[in-house]
Amino acid sequence: MAKKEKINRVTMPEQDPDVRRRNFEEVPLGLTEEMAMTEAKRCLQCKIPSCVNGCPVSVPIPEFIKCISEGDFSGAINKLWERNALPAVCGRVCPQEEQCEGLCIVGKKDKPVAIGYLERFAADYERKNGVGDVPPVAEKTGKKVAVIGSGPSGLTVAGDLLLKGHDVTIFEAFHKTGGVLVYGIPEFRLPKEIVASEVATLEKMGAKIESNTVVGASVTIDELFEEGYDAAYIGVGAGLPRFMNLPGENLIGIYSANEYLTRTNLMKGYRFPEYDTPIAKGKNVVVLGAGNVAMDSARTAMRLGADSVKVVYRRSREEMPAREEELHHALDEKIEFVLLTNPTQFFGDENGRLTGMECLKMELGEPDASGRRRPVPIEGSEFRFDCDLVVVSVGSNANPLLTNATPDMALNRWGNIVADPVSGKTTKKGVWAGGDIVTGAATVILAMGAGRTAANSMHDYLTIGW
Amino acid sequence: MAKIVHREEMAQGTIIMNEIDAPRISRKAKPGQFVILQADETGERIPLTMADTNPDKGTITIIYMVVGKSTARFKELQVGEEYFALIGPLGAPTHIENFGKVVCVGGGTGIAVLHPITRALKQAGNEVTTILGARSYDLLIMEDKMRAVSDHFHICTDDGSHGHHGFVTDVLKDVLEKDNIDLAVAIGPIPMMKFCSLITKEKNVKTFVSLNPIMVDGTGMCGCCRVSVGGDTKFACVDGPEFDGHKVDFDELAKRLASYLDEERTSMEAFEKSNA
Numbered sequence: 140m141a142k143k144e145k146i147n148r149v150t151m152p153e154q155d156p157d158v159r160r161r162n163f164e165e166v167p168l169g170l171t172e173e174m175a176m177t178e179a180k181r182c183l184q185c186k187i188p189s190c191v192n193g194c195p196v197s198v199p200i201p202e203f204i205k206c207i208s209e210g211d212f213s214g215a216i217n218k219l220w221e222r223n224a225l226p227a228v229c230g231r232v233c234p235q236e237e238q239c240e241g242l243c244i245v246g247k248k249d250k251p252v253a254i255g256y257l258e259r260f261a262a263d264y265e266r267k268n269g270v271g272d273v274p275p276v277a278e279k280t281g282k283k284v285a286v287i288g289s290g291p292s293g294l295t296v297a298g299d300l301l302l303k304g305h306d307v308t309i310f311e312a313f314h315k316t317g318g319v320l321v322y323g324i325p326e327f328r329l330p331k332e333i334v335a336s337e338v339a340t341l342e343k344m345g346a347k348i349e350s351n352t353v354v355g356a357s358v359t360i361d362e363l364f365e366e367g368y369d370a371a372y373i374g375v376g377a378g379l380p381r382f383m384n385l386p387g388e389n390l391i392g393i394y395s396a397n398e399y400l401t402r403t404n405l406m407k408g409y410r411f412p413e414y415d416t417p418i419a420k421g422k423n424v425v426v427l428g429a430g431n432v433a434m435d436s437a438r439t440a441m442r443l444g445a446d447s448v449k450v451v452y453r454r455s456r457e458e459m460p461a462r463e464e465e466l467h468h469a470l471d472e473k474i475e476f477v478l479l480t481n482p483t484q485f486f487g488d489e490n491g492r493l494t495g496m497e498c499l500k501m502e503l504g505e506p507d508a509s510g511r512r513r514p515v516p517i518e519g520s521e522f523r524f525d526c527d528l529v530v531v532s533v534g535s536n537a538n539p540l541l542t543n544a545t546p547d548m549a550l551n552r553w554g555n556i557v558a559d560p561v562s563g564k565t566t567k568k569g570v571w572a573g574g575d576i577v578t579g580a581a582t583v584i585l586a587m588g589a590g591r592t593a594a595n596s597m598h599d600y601l602t603i604g605w
Numbered sequence: 606m607a608k609i610v611h612r613e614e615m616a617q618g619t620i621i622m623n624e625i626d627a628p629r630i631s632r633k634a635k636p637g638q639f640v641i642l643q644a645d646e647t648g649e650r651i652p653l654t655m656a657d658t659n660p661d662k663g664t665i666t667i668i669y670m671v672v673g674k675s676t677a678r679f680k681e682l683q684v685g686e687e688y689f690a691l692i693g694p695l696g697a698p699t700h701i702e703n704f705g706k707v708v709c710v711g712g713g714t715g716i717a718v719l720h721p722i723t724r725a726l727k728q729a730g731n732e733v734t735t736i737l738g739a740r741s742y743d744l745l746i747m748e749d750k751m752r753a754v755s756d757h758f759h760i761c762t763d764d765g766s767h768g769h770h771g772f773v774t775d776v777l778k779d780v781l782e783k784d785n786i787d788l789a790v791a792i793g794p795i796p797m798m799k800f801c802s803l804i805t806k807e808k809n810v811k812t813f814v815s816l817n818p819i820m821v822d823g824t825g826m827c828g829c830c831r832v833s834v835g836g837d838t839k840f841a842c843v844d845g846p847e848f849d850g851h852k853v854d855f856d857e858l859a860k861r862l863a864s865y866l867d868e869e870r871t872s873m874e875a876f877e878k879s880n881a
Contacts, residue, residue, distance in 0.1 A: 312824055314643060314690040351692045353824055357629055378826045383839065387830055389838060389857055391864045398827035406649070406821070412875050415675060416821075417868035421696040491860030538825050540843060 145408065149178040160441045160472035160525065163409055165324045167231075170208075175260040179208035181245060184254045189242040190254060194294070197590025198222045198229075198252055200239055200385050207257055209285055212271065215261040220274045224298030224341065225291065227266060227333045229260025229318060232583045234462050266336050273343045277304035282601040285363045285371040286355045287541070290318020291583045292374035292574035294598070295590030301344040303598050308347040308368075310354050311407060318376055320583070322405035324398070325435050331404070344580060355541035360570060370569050370597050373556060374590060377575035378538035383427065383462065383590065387485030392419055392493030396432045398533035421528025424448045425496065427482060428532035429459035429577035431582075435464065436530040437474045445528075448474045453481040453501050453514040479503070479514065485529065495525045535580045543572075555579060563593030568605055571597055607642075607691035610664060612684050616744040620670050620714055621658070621680050628663030630693045633692045636721035637699030637815065637847055639842050641823045643690035644678045644742070651675050652820045654846060656717035656747075665693075668717035668746065674872040695823045695844045699813070703730040703835050705787035708780055708810075709755070710773050710801050712738040712793025716747050718815050726752040726790070733804045736776045736783070742767035757856065782809045788813070791850060795859045802850030812850035816841045818861060863879065 152168040153159070159166050170178065182204040190200045206214035219226040219340050234239070235255035242252035265272075282305045286293045289311040297307045315321050317334040342348065352358065360371050380395035382388055394402075396533040399418070402408040408418030424440040426433050441447045451471070452459060455478050459466060470476070479501040486495045500520035503512035537554035548567040549557040556565055556572040566593040573589030575581055610622035630640060639654040657666035682688065699722045707726050711719035716737055727733045735755035738753050739745035741764045752758050759776045760768030769776055774797075780786065781804065789812040793802035798814040805812040818830040818841050827842035832841050835852035839845060 312692065314646075351690050352629075353692060353695065356695055356824070357633065357693065378824070380828045382828065382831075384838070389833060389861065391861060395828040398821055398829045400829055401821055407647070411868065412648045412872050415872055417865045417872075419864075442734070486856070490863070491857065540824050 145249075146177060146181050149174050149253050149256065149258055150254075156471040156473075158437070159327065161444070163442055165330050166468060169263055170256055170260045172264075173211075175207050175257060176210060178253050179204045179257060181207070183244055185244055189244060190239040190252075191577055193240075193242040195584050196222050196591050198239075198258070203261060204252065204254070205256055206263060212261060212264045213272070213421050216265040216513065217272075217274075219258060219261055223587075224274075224295055225337050227262035228291065228329060228336060229261055229584060229587070230255050230257075231329050231333075232324060232582075234582060236463065238584070240380055257521065266333070271343075271474050272434065273340055274298075274302055276301055276344050276559055279306070280304045282306065282369045283308070284597065284601070285360075285368045286356075286362075287371060287373045288312075288375040288574075288576065289316035289338070289348070290374055290376050290586065291320060292586035293318065294337065295587040296372045296374065296571075296594045297326035297341050297346050298344070298571075299345055299594035300589060300597060305598070305601060307345070308349060310340075310352045311348065311350045312353040314350050315405060316348055316350060318374075322401040323432065323435070324583075325400065325404055325439050326409075327438065328435065336364075343357050353540070355544035359544050360567070361545075364569065369601060370571070372563075372578060372590070372597065373541065373565070374574045374586065375538065375541055375572065375576050377535035377580045379536040380531070381534050381536055383533060384481065385482060385484050387487060387493075387496075390485055390487040390532075391491050391492040392527055393485060393529045393531065394419075394430070395534070396426075396436045399436055399530045400432070400439065403443070409439075409443060412456060412540040418443065419528055420428070420444050421526070422446045423526045424528045424530070426450045426525045426530045426532055428452065428456065428534070429454075429461055429476075430532065430534070431461045431465055433530075433532035434461045434469045437469055437530050439498055439528065440528065441455065441472050441474060449477045449526075450474060451477045451480050451482060451498065452481065454511065454569040455479055455503060458511050481514065481516065481569060484522075493527055495523055496529065497521055497523045535575070537576060537579070541576075553579070558593075561592070562596035563589060564596060571602070607688040609682055609684050609686055609688075611683075614740075615668070615746045619744065620668060620746055622666060622668045623679075623682070624664045625667045625688065625691065626647075626657075626663060627665045627691055627693075630691070631658045631660045632661050634658045634665060634694040635698035636717075636725045638694040638696050639823070640667065640691055640693030641695065641820065642667070642674065642679070642688050644682065645689050648678060648689060649675045650690070650821060650823070651679070652817070652821060652823055654696075654718040654817075655813060656720055657850070658721070668714055670714045673766070674876045677873070677876060680731075693834075694824065696842060697844070699725065699847055701725045701729050705731065705792065706734070706784060707731045707788045708734045708736065708777065708786050709740075710736045710777055710789065710791040710797070711751070712773060712797045714746070715793030715797070715815070716745075716751065716833070719790065720747055720750055721782035722790060723751065727754045727756075730790075733782055734786075735759065736761065736773045736780070738762070738793070739766065743764070746792050764778065772800075773797060774804055777801055777804055781805065786810050789850075794861060795855050797862045798850060798853075799839070799855035802853070802855075808849045813847045814850040814853060815846050816848060816853065816858060817846065818858060819864060832861075
């Protein structure tokens with residue numbers, strides 16, 4: 140083979156930071172056909188591709204990229220669909236740098252192939268130009284499956300089991316499907332139209348949707364079995380926000396990230412009063428925590444018109460758990476990082492509205508159990524500043540609503556469902572679980588990987604036995 | 606689904622009753638539990654504690670006061686029309702047992718919430734004293750239904766148009782003086798619940814109140830409805846909506862209920878303008 144001319148990794152066109160920080164439009168604009176085909180040619184088409192090992196759902200990466208390089212975009216989407224029912228979502232929110240792209244051979248000497256951008260391109264191309272093909276569904280098995288929760292893991296299970304010919308009903312507590320993809324991840328990172336389109340594909344494949352149904356309250360899992368379901372998958376997410384238990388935390392203007400994002404995204408508070416659900420528009424906003432959800436909250440606050448948005452985090456820049464790309468996006472949008480700083484209390488006025496907070500300076504000590512250096516308070520370093528909105532984004536615990544209503548299913552000591560990592564089976568016959576309700580808060584793709592694992596095991600159960 | 610099968614206006618049209626087709630919820634619901642309703646896709650999620658259920662008919666009943674845009678929009682919905690979303694039953698049911706002598710105090714639309722609880726307490730064998738309050742007699746709701754599940758029955762009106770001229774707390778004090786009450790249930794406006802709880806606390810009578818903070822999801826997912834109870838933060842949607850009235854921080858609750866007063870006004874003005 141002739142020596143290839145070096146092609147530089149494509150740069151994703153983005154909205155200008157000064158413009159985008161005040162609107163809810165998607166930040167990356169997507170690749171053009173030419174850009175995608177050029178980028179696809181950077182792929183070495185490895186015989187034993189390492190990138191696939193980094194993918195929790197084993198997408199056939201070289202194959203779909205080859206299709207793109209040849210301009211066969213519908214071939215590319217069909218390759219993706221073989222392993223991934225939600226490519227438009229994954230192309231946007233997967234941490235590719237830790238997964239496929241992190242293992243890309245090209246990346247050893249150069250920048251890795253932009254696998255995420257290409258996945259997104261193929262999915263977007265299909266949505267805009269496709270003929271509305273859906274993946275082919277196997278002959279009906281006559282088995283009924285209840286998928287509880289319509290987030291990334293539930294949708295994966297639904298997609299996989301539909302492909303295998305089972306009858307799938309998805310139960311969703313909210314009025315809209317998508318779980319965290321709809322209530323949590325903001326419009327500017329994942330347009331809701333894309334999630335709706337992925338769910339519509341599942342419906343075309345035969346999925347039934349029962350929204351406004353809180354399993355555990357509206358109906359129990361045992362009642363679903365009595366109604367004729369043969370198996371159930373629980374993918375309800377973590378869903379119980381942690382607060383910091385600091386004085387003043389119930390002042391008006393202090394939100395959990397879940398509430399702040401749900402009001403803004405699911406209930407469309409950013410379009411108030413066209414939509415009825417209000418969301419406070421802070422001038423001086425503080426976000427506590429430094430994960431992806433914290434970045435989503437900070438960038439949302441900026442778009443809602445804040446003068447200043449500070450991310451307050453008790454460790455240093457190095458330990459911030461958000462994706463590097465999200466941290467960059469936040470900094471580009473003039474969000475300030477206040478590091479090695481921990482809140483101690485909040486102050487309010489006579490109407491119970493937040494006016495300010497007090498923090499303590501920290502320094503890094505010895506590494507703790509997580510391997511990260513433990514932040515230690517510096518005595519006497521308390522300082523105060525004004526703020527009128529605080530978003531607490533320090534993680535979630537397991538929501539007990541469904542598990543309390545299912546007493547014959549084992550939980551760990553934190554209330555997460557115990558599920559076999561190899562099969563996703565819970566201790567209750569006919570019931571599988573995966574995603575954040577099992578692992579605690581993690582990523583979209585890990586939840587999808589758990590869904591894939593469970594779907595395979597459920598298929599065995601439905602066709603062979605427990 | 607969620608179709609209105611029966612509708613009544615009460616208290617001079619300020620309070621509306623809807624009986625809604627909801628077979629699944631009506632089968633599961635217990636006294637003290639609530640539902641969340643949304644009139645349209647653009648609407649807000651409004652929690653309302655159920656006033657009644659009819660599992661045979663497959664219906665639930667809600668009773669609400671028209672106070673803002675969302676409830677004004679609800680009021681427009683007529684028999685045969687549907688709510689966009691109806692979710693439930695949510696929250697912990699009331700703990701019902703034979704306590705002995707109980708006093709049930711209700712005010713405003715709190716009477717609607719109190720009704721299934723009072724009926725269940727009566728059916729469990731309690732001797733029930735009911736005290737209902739309203740600003741004036743024409744604003745009082747559910748008098749007959751409440752009388753039917755009570756052994757002793759009192760009405761109070763602020764303007765003296767019927768029954769005792771004054772507040773429910775006057776009669777409550779009286780009842781607690783004259784009788785050994787084992788349990789009190791107080792459901793109504795926050796000041797009413799607060800002062801009833803102060804009175805029962807003096808007599809050391811255990812008291813349940815049912816709280817109505819602002820909610821979003823109603824399943825413990827957002828923490829919007831947090832209330833301070835005995836110094837701990839609780840989520841009313843899953844830990845409640847009923848709590849020990851002696852421990853609730855009513856002042857904090859009242860402030861939090863006023864979180865969005867400006868936005869509520871904006872919403873209501875826009876709604877009235879578009880309807881004009």
